[in-house]
Amino acid sequence: MKAARFVLRHALVCSLFGGLASPAFAHEPVLRCVLLDESTVRCRGGYAEGEDAPGVNLEVVDYAGETLLASKLGKDSMLTFPRPKTGYYVLLDVGPGSQAIVEHDEIGPPRSRDMARWMRN
Amino acid sequence: MSVTHLAIFVLSLLGFAGLAVGTERYAPQLVGFKPAKPARKAFWILGWLLLAVALVLAAQTLQTAAVGVTLWLGWLSLAGLSLVFLLPELPWQRSVKTAPRRAPRKATTNDDKPVRKSRHWIGLSLLAVTVAVCVVALLRVETMPLHRDDAIKGKVGPWSFTLAEIDRDPPEVMYLDVPLKAYRIRFCDACDLEILRAYLKVNEPRALRVSGMAFGGNGRDRDVEIQLPSNLTGDSELWLTAVGKDGSVHRTSWPMSRVSPASAAWFAQQETAR
Numbered sequence: 479m480k481a482a483r484f485v486l487r488h489a490l491v492c493s494l495f496g497g498l499a500s501p502a503f504a505h506e507p508v509l510r511c512v513l514l515d516e517s518t519v520r521c522r523g524g525y526a527e528g529e530d531a532p533g534v535n536l537e538v539v540d541y542a543g544e545t546l547l548a549s550k551l552g553k554d555s556m557l558t559f560p561r562p563k564t565g566y567y568v569l570l571d572v573g574p575g576s577q578a579i580v581e582h583d584e585i586g587p588p589r590s591r592d593m594a595r596w597m598r599n
Numbered sequence: 600m601s602v603t604h605l606a607i608f609v610l611s612l613l614g615f616a617g618l619a620v621g622t623e624r625y626a627p628q629l630v631g632f633k634p635a636k637p638a639r640k641a642f643w644i645l646g647w648l649l650l651a652v653a654l655v656l657a658a659q660t661l662q663t664a665a666v667g668v669t670l671w672l673g674w675l676s677l678a679g680l681s682l683v684f685l686l687p688e689l690p691w692q693r694s695v696k697t698a699p700r701r702a703p704r705k706a707t708t709n710d711d712k713p714v715r716k717s718r719h720w721i722g723l724s725l726l727a728v729t730v731a732v733c734v735v736a737l738l739r740v741e742t743m744p745l746h747r748d749d750a751i752k753g754k755v756g757p758w759s760f761t762l763a764e765i766d767r768d769p770p771e772v773m774y775l776d777v778p779l780k781a782y783r784i785r786f787c788d789a790c791d792l793e794i795l796r797a798y799l800k801v802n803e804p805r806a807l808r809v810s811g812m813a814f815g816g817n818g819r820d821r822d823v824e825i826q827l828p829s830n831l832t833g834d835s836e837l838w839l840t841a842v843g844k845d846g847s848v849h850r851t852s853w854p855m856s857r858v859s860p861a862s863a864a865w866f867a868q869q870e871t872a873r
Contacts, residue, residue, distance in 0.1 A: 506812065506824045508777040526773040526824070543806060567805065575796060575813025584829045592776070 507531065509570040509578035511585045512597045513561065519585060520558040522596055523551050523570045523578070530555035534572055541565040556596060601737060603660050607671060610653035611678035617646025619682065631691035650675070662743050663820070744783050745820065751858065755841045756849025758790035762839065764858060769865035770827050780862055781824040784814055784839075791819065798840040799823050801831060801855065807848060810840040831855060833863035 511521040523531045532555050538547040540562060551557050551570075562582075570578040588597040619625040620634065621643025627633050634642070653674070657667035686692070744750065750763035762784045770778035782799055798804075800811025814821035828835070833856030841849045856863045 506773075506779060506826070508774055508779070508826055510775040510777055522775060524774050526777070526779055528774045539805075539809075541805065567809070569809055575798065575815075577809065577812065578826045579800065579809055579811070581802060581828065 505572075505576070507534070507570050507572045507576055507578040509568065509580050511568055511580045512592070513585055513587045514558065514597075514599045517561050518558060518599075519561045519568075520556060520596070521551075521568055521570075521580070522556045524555055531570070531572070534570060537569045537571060538562060538566055539569060541567075554596075603656065604670070604674070604737060607653045607657050607674045608678055610649050610656065611671075611675050612681060614646045614649030614653060615675075615678055615682050617642045617649055619646075621646055625686075628686055628692065629689070631689075662740075664818070745785055751853065753851060755839055755851045756843070756847065758786055758794060758841060758849070760784055760786045760790070760839075762858075764862075765822065767859075767861050770859075770862050778827045778829075778862075778865075779824050780827055780859060781822060782858075783820055783822050785820050786841075788819070793843050793845075795842045795844045797821070797842070799825055800838050800840070801825065801828055801835055803836060803838055803852065804840060804850070807840075807842075811838070827862065827866075831863070831866045833860075833867070835863075 506526040507523060508526050509521060509523050511519055514520050521536060523534055523536065525531060532551055532553050534551050536547075536549055536551055536557050537545055538559060539545050541564065546562050546566060547559055549557055549559075566582045568580045568585075588594075616629065619629050621639050621641075623633065623639070626639060626642075654668070654671050657671035657674075658664040659667070661667035661670055744763040744765050745761045747763060747767075749767070750761050752761050753759070762782060765781040765783050770780045773779050784797060784799075786794060786797070797814045798810035798812060799814065800809075804810040812823050812825045814823045816822050833854060835855045836852040837855055837858050838850060838852045843849075
């Protein structure tokens with residue numbers, strides 16, 4: 479009887495917590511790229527809540543579909559690479575269905591209100 | 600919306616009343632006499648049933664089942680409290696009042712002092728503020744995204760769906776100053792069995808593997824939160840990619856000004872502020 483009550487109580491607690499857990503948006507990858515100078519791009523990846531993403535795959539692909547660079551974010555969650563001559567996009571690939579993409583026309587010099595040091599050379 | 604909340608409250612109140620009538624102790628206090636045992640049993644069952652109906656109503660009609668259960672618990676508390684404060688006010692309670700079981704309280708020095716009126720007013724205004732806050736919060740509750748007028752009903756390949764942004768606010772600016780926006784989709788029941796995955800992205804995907812973030816979730820409603828490009832305009836397109844279990848790929852798109860007008864306006868404002 480005691481055991482049954484124990485199981486019942488725990489089942490109730492678990493079902494309550496399980497039922498109340500809402501779809502959590504916690505691990506959306508985010509990617510931000512800037513032009514350090516005319517010929518250098520720096521990208522920084524992370525997760526929406528403010529976590530860094532060191533070691534995550536980063537690819538630079540041109541509009542013909544050719545991979546120009548396949549690398550990983552460094553320990554500082556950043557990667558700096560020469561600016562491709564043609565149109566390109568940068569893909570932060572965390573896993574299936576979890577990615578962030580930045581197109582080359584979004585990548586410019588840091589805006590005046592971007593004070594973060596990583597955007598400056 | 601408010602009607603649903605009222606219905607949940609009334610059902611909970613009636614449910615609790617049913618439970619009270621179902622007990623030997625509280626039945627006389629609530630209805631003035633003690634019903635027969637089978638009647639009490641019936642009221643007890645009816646009480647539980649009403650509470651269950653309130654729960655189902657809340658879970659089905661409010662935003663999500665989780666929100667529904669939480670609000671149901673809230674209304675349960677209010678209904679229970681109302682019943683507690685209602686019981687002593689019932690006319691047939693006087694007989695109990697005239698025959699106190701406890702010895703009369705000894706007079707203290709404080710009894711002579713008149714109760715300060717300001718205390719009444721502070722109490723009353725606190726109560727009024729609580730009610731006002733509840734009413735404002737109720738009025739601000741958004742209806743379920745997929746039931747709103749701005750939800751898009753469409754078809755991608757053979758599959759019909761409803762899609763809407765979860766809230767109609769400007770995007771949320773997150774880490775690295777990246778704006779994010781959340782969307783919800785529901786495919787038709789039969790479609791769900793045929794679809795492997797659905798992805799969402801602003802700007803046309805340049806390859807299948809860069810179709811964006813995948814919708815996720817356990818129920819029929821699936822959610823996704825996506826990064827919005829910094830150069831988004833009202834004409835930028837939101838692309839939905841659905842991949843079937845048979846490998847077929849279907850795509851459809853809308854201008855952002857149609858799906859997320861507040862976000863498009865926010866980007867336009869950012870552009871002028873720059």
